[in-house]
Amino acid sequence: MALHMAVEVVRDSSHSLTSQIQEFIKREIAQGILHPGTRLPSSRRLADDLDVSRSVVVEAYGQLVAEGYLEALQGAGTRVVRHLGGEQPVVPALLEEPGRGGPREGAAHPVRWDLRPSGGNLPAFPRREWLGCYQRVLHRAGPAEHDYPSLAGEADLRLELARCLGRLRGVRTSPAQLMVVAGFAQTLGLMCAVLPVIGIDALAVEDPGHPGQRQFVRESGLRAVPVPVDAEGIDVAALAASGARAVLVTPGHQFPTGVTLSARRREALARWARDVDGWIIEDDYDGGLWYEHGPRPLALQRTDPERVVYAGTASKSLAPGLRLGWLAAPAPMLDLLLRARARQDLGTETLTQLAFAELLRTGLFDRHLRRLNSLGRSRREALEEAVRRHLPGAAVLGRGAGLHAYLQLPRGTDEAALVARAGRRRVLVRGAAPFHAGPGRSAPALVVGHAHLPRTGVAEAVRELAAAARR
Ligand SMILES: Cc1ncc(COP(=O)(O)O)c(C=O)c1O
Numbered sequence: 001m002a003l004h005m006a007v008e009v010v011r012d013s014s015h016s017l018t019s020q021i022q023e024f025i026k027r028e029i030a031q032g033i034l035h036p037g038t039r040l041p042s043s044r045r046l047a048d049d050l051d052v053s054r055s056v057v058v059e060a061y062g063q064l065v066a067e068g069y070l071e072a073l074q075g076a077g078t079r080v081v082r083h084l085g086g087e088q089p090v091v092p093a094l095l096e097e098p099g100r101g102g103p104r105e106g107a108a109h110p111v112r113w114d115l116r117p118s119g120g121n122l123p124a125f126p127r128r129e130w131l132g133c134y135q136r137v138l139h140r141a142g143p144a145e146h147d148y149p150s151l152a153g154e155a156d157l158r159l160e161l162a163r164c165l166g167r168l169r170g171v172r173t174s175p176a177q178l179m180v181v182a183g184f185a186q187t188l189g190l191m192c193a194v195l196p197v198i199g200i201d202a203l204a205v206e207d208p209g210h211p212g213q214r215q216f217v218r219e220s221g222l223r224a225v226p227v228p229v230d231a232e233g234i235d236v237a238a239l240a241a242s243g244a245r246a247v248l249v250t251p252g253h254q255f256p257t258g259v260t261l262s263a264r265r266r267e268a269l270a271r272w273a274r275d276v277d278g279w280i281i282e283d284d285y286d287g288g289l290w291y292e293h294g295p296r297p298l299a300l301q302r303t304d305p306e307r308v309v310y311a312g313t314a315s316k317s318l319a320p321g322l323r324l325g326w327l328a329a330p331a332p333m334l335d336l337l338l339r340a341r342a343r344q345d346l347g348t349e350t351l352t353q354l355a356f357a358e359l360l361r362t363g364l365f366d367r368h369l370r371r372l373n374s375l376g377r378s379r380r381e382a383l384e385e386a387v388r389r390h391l392p393g394a395a396v397l398g399r400g401a402g403l404h405a406y407l408q409l410p411r412g413t414d415e416a417a418l419v420a421r422a423g424r425r426r427v428l429v430r431g432a433a434p435f436h437a438g439p440g441r442s443a444p445a446l447v448v449g450h451a452h453l454p455r456t457g458v459a460e461a462v463r464e465l466a467a468a469a470r471r
Contacts, residue, residue, distance in 0.1 A: 001077075003041040004049055017052050021060035029069055029080055038080045040070065112426040113461035117256065117404035117449030120316050124375060126359075126368045130318075133358035137351055145354065149347035151338055153180025153326070157353045160360035161326050165312065169287050170298030172305045173328035179337060180348045183325040184283055186341075187311040188213060188248070191281055192220035193340040194333070195246055200279070204244035206234050208435035210255055213248065226437035229254055233261030236268040245278035251300040252284050256435050256447040257406045258398015260297050269300070273307040279333075280308045286316040286402035288369045291377035296401065306330045309337075314356065316403055316451075317369060324348070324356060380405065382455045383448070386462035391469065403451035406432070408443055413469065415444035421468040427461060 009020045028034040041049070043057040050057070061078055064070040071081050137145075152158065158175035165171035181187050195203060203217050207226035217224040225244045228235045234249055249269070251261035261269070273280050282300045290296035301310035305328075313325040329337055341347075359365045380400045387394050393410030409415065415431040422429050432445035446465070450458055 001039070002045060003039055003077075005041050005046060007046065007050060009050060009052070017050075017056045018059045018063075021046075021050075021057060022063055025060070025064055026069055034080050036080055036082045040078045040080070042077055110426070111428055113428070113453070113457065113464060115427065115429040115446075115448045115450065115453075115461055115465075117430065117447050117451075119403075119449075119451060120319050121372055121375065121403060121451040122319055123452055124368075124372055125319050126364065129359060129364045129368065130355060133362070133364070134351065134355040137354035137358055141351065141354075145350050149350045149353070151179075151341055151347050152334075153178065153348060154350060154353040154357065157357040157360075160357045164360050164365070165299075165310075165326075165328065169284065169312075170302050171310050171328055172302050173310070177328050177330065177334055179327050179329070179334060179341070180353055181325045181327055181341075182323040182345075182348060183315055183320065184285055184311050184313045185216075185325075186344075187283075187309070187325060187327045188216060188281070189220070189344070190327075190337045190340045191246075191248075191279075191309060192217060192222055193343075194336045195222060195279070197336060197340075200246050202242075202244045202246070203281075204239055204242055204247040205437075206249060206254060207437040208256055208432060209248075209250075209437070211434050214437060217248070224437075229257055229259070231259055233259055233265050234269070236265055236272055239269075240272055240276075245276045246281070247278070248281045248283060249300070250283045250285065252282075252297060253286055253289075253399055253401040255283075255285065256404060256432065258401070258404075260399055261300065266300055266303055270303040270307070273304060278307070280304075282308050282310045284310060284312050287312055288317050289372060289376055289402050291373060291380050291400035301328065309333060317365075317372065318356075322352060322356075324352060376400075376403070378455050379450050379453060379458055382458040383450060383462065386459040390463050390466035397445075404447055404449045407446040407448050409445055409469075411443060413444045415446070418444075418465075418469055419446070421471055422465055425464050425468050427464045427468065429465065 007021055007024050009017055009024070013020060025034065040046070040061075043054055043061055047054040047057045061070060065072050065078070068081060070078050072078050155175065157180055158178045161178055162173055162175045165173060181190070192203070195201070202223035202225050204225040204227045205214050205217060206229045208229060209226070214224045214226070225242045227239045227242055227247070233251060233254055234247070239247060249261070251266065253260060269280065272278070280300065284299055287299070299310055301308040310328040311325065314322050315325070318324070327337070377400065383405055384396050387396055387407065395408045397406045397408050409418070415433060419429060419431045430447045432447055435447060453461065
């Protein structure tokens with residue numbers, strides 16, 4: 001491996017070249033510029049780059065090895081030692097979120113079950129298929145694919161998305177009305193930038209809802225107006241009474257309660273948007289994941305594509321690390337969103353977009369969804385069964401969909417104490433409290449993420465929760 005390194009030496013100095021190289025490397029290590037474990041160039045390469053004799057570098061490296069700064073690897077060059085002076089490597093602890101309780105990852109006792117809702121079903125990521133698609137698009141890529149991307153997204157992907165969203169979610173859109181974004185987070189960011197431009201300074205959010213999104217809306221300078229959710233989804237009468245003219249909803253599988261917006265409420269919501277000349281942001285975050293018999297309710301967007309900005313993401317179906325999402329918006333809104341985006345970034349990475357387009361085009365994405373749904377159905381059944389057996393009085397609410405479930409606890413359960421006791425048993429779980437905007441809610445509950453658990457793991461994790469509940 002031909003490595004290079006920037007080393008400053010002064011030729012007419014009173015210090016020898018060897019000692020200058022030595023001191024320079026020591027300083028860079030001390031200042032954390034050369035990191036533990038960094039491979040250094042061979043003495044021959046560095047000597048060539050610095051235009052000095054090789055013996056100068058050999059001597060400098062040798063001295064640094066003797067002093068414990070560098071280590072010589074058998075047949076594999078030289079590197080900065082991994083642990084200097086007995087220092088331990090820094091293992092970043094998993095940040096605890098408010099209301100999370102329980103031990104941290106990296107603590108003395110490893111976590112047994114992590115039931116916090118986050119991320120996708122990462123063990124099921126279709127590695128082979130993704131690699132195949134990526135390789136094909138990389139092989140075909142010419143200069144255009146390595147140039148700056150189109151701000152709206154690659155035409156191939158927008159075409160495949162329009163087809164797939166129409167087919168799977170009943171979204172009424174066309175490639176020209178779609179934008180490829182960095183996950184739902186970017187859609188929300190763009191909407192928060194655009195709403196004030198059209199005279200809207202408040203965004204209604206579901207209560208309970210995603211605490212991070214609520215905070216994001218507030219920090220964007222908009223008022224986040226919590227609107228209650230019941231068994232039919234968002235309470236549209238309460239929304240109308242709030243005076244807000246824009247709302248963020250999860251109608252397909254409400255986050256976190258898991259209910260779907262009833263047909264009656266869908267109509268009422270579309271009517272509300274027309275009446276107030278307002279906007280609906282539809283966060284269809286787990287759109288392809290449905291475990292019940294019979295079809296999943298189609299996207300709300302189809303009821304009024306002129307007033308709904310539909311948003312999807314690959315975070316639940318593939319992986320959040322891809323930072324890949326999409327939005328469908330009517331032309332005037334899309335134009336505003338594109339302008340806002342031009343101030344944020346210069347588009348989404350091209351090859352990832354094209355690989356995803358290939359996954360869609362070849363039917364591999366549908367096959368992957370079928371697999372995810374079969375795994376998800378099995379986990380959901382295991383969860384319901386384990387709750388019936390081990391947690392009498394508790395109930396799994398909401399629809400069989402997505403990667404989390406809302407577990408209503410028996411009345412009188414101290415939710416926070418249960419979360420803390422589960423933590424002491426090395427089971428990380430989130431109570432429902434942090435998802436609520438205010439204190440006035442009815443029943444204690446847990447929001448259980450089950451994406452990455454094997455079927456047997458679900459039962460065991462619930463048994464642990466039950467043991468924590470008994471104490
Ligand atoms: C309600 C909700 N919306 C959207 C997302 C996905 O966001 P992103 O696409 O930015 O990863 C999540 C992920 O956890 C979520 O819980």
